[in-house]
Amino acid sequence: MSFKNSCTTFGLMASTLALAGLAGLAASAVHSPLPWMLGPLFGVAALRTLGLPLLPPPGGRQAGQWAIGASLGLYFTAQVLDLLRANFLLVSVLALSALLIGLLCALLTLRLAASDRPTAFFASLPGGASEMAVIAERFGGAVDRIAAAHALRVMLVVALVPFGLSWFGAHGSDVYLPLVTTLEPARLPWLLASSLCGVGVLAALRVGNAWVLGPLLGVGLATAFGVELSALPVWVVNGGQLLIGCALGCRFSPEFFHAAPRFLVAAAMSALLAVGLGCGLAAMVSAASGVPLATLVLAAAPGGVAEMCITAKVLQLGVPLVTVCHVLRVIVLTVGAPGLYRLFLRMTR
Numbered sequence: 487m488s489f490k491n492s493c494t495t496f497g498l499m500a501s502t503l504a505l506a507g508l509a510g511l512a513a514s515a516v517h518s519p520l521p522w523m524l525g526p527l528f529g530v531a532a533l534r535t536l537g538l539p540l541l542p543p544p545g546g547r548q549a550g551q552w553a554i555g556a557s558l559g560l561y562f563t564a565q566v567l568d569l570l571r572a573n574f575l576l577v578s579v580l581a582l583s584a585l586l587i588g589l590l591c592a593l594l595t596l597r598l599a600a601s602d603r604p605t606a607f608f609a610s611l612p613g614g615a616s617e618m619a620v621i622a623e624r625f626g627g628a629v630d631r632i633a634a635a636h637a638l639r640v641m642l643v644v645a646l647v648p649f650g651l652s653w654f655g656a657h658g659s660d661v662y663l664p665l666v667t668t669l670e671p672a673r674l675p676w677l678l679a680s681s682l683c684g685v686g687v688l689a690a691l692r693v694g695n696a697w698v699l700g701p702l703l704g705v706g707l708a709t710a711f712g713v714e715l716s717a718l719p720v721w722v723v724n725g726g727q728l729l730i731g732c733a734l735g736c737r738f739s740p741e742f743f744h745a746a747p748r749f750l751v752a753a754a755m756s757a758l759l760a761v762g763l764g765c766g767l768a769a770m771v772s773a774a775s776g777v778p779l780a781t782l783v784l785a786a787a788p789g790g791v792a793e794m795c796i797t798a799k800v801l802q803l804g805v806p807l808v809t810v811c812h813v814l815r816v817i818v819l820t821v822g823a824p825g826l827y828r829l830f831l832r833m834t835r
Contacts, residue, residue, distance in 0.1 A: 495541065502540040506530055506732045510724070519648035520800055523727035523793065527644065530735025537740050547733035551698035553726025554792045556681040557718050558799065558809055559705025566806045567710055573807065576775050580767070580786050581814035584612055585822055587763045587788070591756040592830055595635075599752035602628070607830050609635035609749075610756045612788030613819030614695055621823050631746060635753035637737040642757045643789035644734070648797050651780055670716035677715040680704040698792045699813060723796075730792060760788040778804070785811035 509529025513521035534540055570577065588611035596606040608622035609632045618636060619629045684704025688696035708715060742750075768782035781804035787794055791812045798808035 498539055498541040499543045502530060502542060502732055502736070503728075505533065505540070506728050506735075510728055510731075519652040520644075520727065520797060522724040523731040523796065524644065524648065526728050526731030527641065527735045530732055531641070531738040534736060534738045535740055535742065540736055542732045542736045543729070546729040548697040550726035550729030550733070551695070551792050552681065552685070552701050553718060553722050554730070554796050555684075555698040555701030556677060556705050557723050557726075558795055558805060559681070559702045560709055560715065560717065561805045561809075562706035562709050564710055564712065570806060570810055573775075573777070576771060576777065577785075577807070577811050577814060579771060580782070580811045581818045583767055583786070584788070584815045584819055585826055587760050587767075588612055588819065589826060589830060590763065591760050593833070594759055595752045595756045596834060598755060599749045601631070601749055601752070602626075603831060603834060604827070605631050605749075606752075607827055608632050608823070609753055610760075611819050611823060611826075612639065612760050612815070613823065614791075614816050617695075617816070617820045618823070621820070625824075625827060631749055633737075634742065634746075634750065635756075637734065638750060638753050639757040639760070639788065640790050640793065641734060641738075642754060643761060643787055644793045644797075646761060647784065647787045647789065647794070648801070651783065651797075651801060651803075654780075668717055669719055670714075673714065673716040676708075676713070677705060677718070680708045680713075680715065695791055695816060698795075702809065702813070727796060757788065764788060777807070781807060784808045791816060 506526035506529060509525040510522045511525070512529075513525030518524055530540055591612070592607040592610040595601065595610045596603060599606060601609075604622055604625040604627035608618045608625070608627045611618055619627075619632050622632050623629055681701035681704045683700075684702070684707075685696055685700030688700040688703065693699065705715065764786035765783055768779060768786045771777070771786075772779040772782050780801070781798070784794055784798050784801075784803055785808045789797075789812075791809075794812050795805065795809045797803075798805045
């Protein structure tokens with residue numbers, strides 16, 4: 487790459503971050519939920535669809551996921567783990583229900599989009615976008631359409647669920663508290679080391695979402711054993727949200743809504759069905775268990791792990807419970823997708 491091209495690329499990335507920061511400030515000024523993620527997400531996506539050549543910084547999404555995962559790991563105290571063990575059945579029901587929800591959404595997508603079966607199926611499962619794309623490629627799915635459908639799903643869920651919960655006043659007083667709440671500069675290197683160890687282990691095992699699940703694992707284990715680390719500065723967590731919002735927003739382009747519009751409409755309807763089914767499931771589980779409905783709505787929402795967990799953190803709604811449900815959901819869908827796809831083929835033959 488020439489020096490001129492390097493300067494142009496750097497300028498575009500700097501402009502993207504500056505515009506995302508302004509969008510975050512604007513969203514914060516109007517008291518939007520998750521202003522530092524939703525503001526950049528909608529701001530950057532809107533400018534990208536208008537044709538501005540914005541670029542996210544390389545590795546920005548991973549850095550943002552690291553910040554979210556590390557901050558969430560501090561919630562996993564020994565007492566919280568005991569509480570999660572007591573709610574193992576509830577967590578399992580929510581995670582396993584993602585298989586049924588994904589199957590129903592796939593049937594809807596196939597009917598509405600007139601798409602091939604592998605593309606319709608893997609575009610509709612509410613799992614990790616990268617994991618679903620990799621598995622779909624083995625079965626002959628259109629990876630570009632699948633990636634677009636997951637980007638649209640995450641954007642819709644991130645937009646609807648936080649705003650919906652805020653609209654109904656679901657800002658709780660979370661009984662779960664992190665082990666440390668203050669910045670301790672002397673212990674910050676230990677936080678960094680434990681989080682990166684978790685990333686290294688999961689990356690070596692080729693686990694998807696390693697940059698959010700790895701810090702969560704490393705810091706969570708240290709916290710569970712009573713090791714006092716350090717809280718992250720507020721600007722680091724907000725910056726992580728901003729980087730995730732930038733990365734999601736830059737997935738959109740002027741051609742996004744012109745390419746296969748019928749398929750994208752079907753993907754949007756499928757995502758809305760998943761949100762509705764998740765809310766219905768949350769209502770039933772809440773009535774049976776007594777766990778607050780707002781917490782279970784987040785736990786059952788078909789969004790990304792980092793996005794839903796940071797929503798729980800900001801709204802103070804059952805952070806560990808929501809985190810465990812989403813982590814287990816991704817694992818269940820990644821492991822169960824091939825077998826569920828074979829059932830889908832038999833149902834639609």
